Amino acid sequence: MLVASHSVMQNEAILALTLLAVAPLNDQSASSNQSEMDFNTQLIKSEIGKHISVLIETNCAKMPIQVAENLIAFLDITSKDNTIVSDYKDSKVHEALQKFVEARNDLSDDLKACIGKVIKIVSDNTKE
Structure with a gap:
């Protein structure tokens, strides 16, 4: 659904992914760490960066x-995991985001700052 032709479907996919990404962060138990790792593994297997x-x-x-805004919130949350960030870098998400910022004049300063932060995290990532 992420690359569907309708923005409503894209937004629903982004919101669902964001909720799944945030859930383990709100639960501090040992099982939540495993859930987060499983979720991150599934994101990478699904080629999330490419999509x-x-x-x-x-x-x-x-x-x-x-x-x-929802997409940037998802990227901001998931950019805390080096493995996902590595996938984003391989998929050139940071370059796509840079083109996005350059193509839009309707972005708020806060959104531009958050995009800039994600671009920096992804472009600075080095594989371990």
Whole structure:
């Protein structure tokens, strides 16, 4: 659904992924750490970086601002995991985000700052 042609479906997919990414962060038990690792593994297996790059590249100019905000929130949350960030870097998510920022003049300063933070995290990532 992430790369569906309708922004409503894209937004629903992003929101669902964001909720799944946040859930282990709210639970401090040992099982939540395993859940987080399992979720992150599934994200990588599903080629999440590739799908995000495609989503950004194909919808750069026409993506509704609400979808963009939700996507950046998801990227901000998941960019705390080096393995996922490595996938984002391999998929050139940071380059797609840079093009996105350059193509849009309707982004708030806060959203631009958050995008800049994600771009920096991804572009600075070095594989271990």
